[in-house]
Structures are given as C-alpha cells and as structure tokens.
Amino acid sequence: MTELPDDLLEILACPRCHGPLVAEPASLRCDRCRVRYPVAGGIPVLLTRDAIPLDDVAPA
Ligand SMILES: [Zn+2]
Numbered sequence: 277m278t279e280l281p282d283d284l285l286e287i288l289a290c291p292r293c294h295g296p297l298v299a300e301p302a303s304l305r306c307d308r309c310r311v312r313y314p315v316a317g318g319i320p321v322l323l324t325r326d327a328i329p330l331d332d333v334a335p336a
Contacts, residue, residue, distance in 0.1 A: 279318045280304075291322045305330070 280288075280299060288297050290306040290313075297304040297320075303312040304320055311327035313320060 279315055280320065288320060288322065292324050292327070303328070 279302070285297065285299055285304075288304065289295065290297055290309060290311075292311070293306065293308045295306055295308040297306055297313070299305075300312070303314050304322070305312050306327075309327070310330045312330060313322050313327055315321065
C-alpha cells in the first residue's frame with residue numbers, strides 16, 4: 277500500500293520523462309527512467325536531483 281491517495285497518483289508524472297509512476301510503500305517508481313522518487317511524510321519528492329536509480333539496489 278502507498279501513503280498516497282489514488283486520485284493524486286493519477287495526476288502525478290515523472291518529472292524526467294512525464295511517464296506514469298508506480299506506487300510503492302515509501303516511494304514512486306518510474307519504469308521508463310528506472311528510478312525511484314522518495315515519498316516523505318506523504319509528500320512525493322518528484323525532483324530529478326533526488327531520484328534514486330533502481331540499479332543502485334543490489335539484488336539479494
Ligand atoms: Zn521517468
């Protein structure tokens with residue numbers, strides 16, 4: 277479950293590619309850019325500066 281309401285998710289877009297975002301428990305993911313945007317206290321931080329590359333997460 278995400279902290280964000282569904283209607284908010286519908287209007288949010290990736291700041292880099294303007295593509296759709298996928299809700300995760302504490303972040304929003306862009307599969308096109310392969311990055312995550314953190315959600316801090318229910319507020320999505322949609323800044324390319326703060327984007328976290330998915331490739332940084334090593335597979336278990
Ligand atoms: Zn993107």
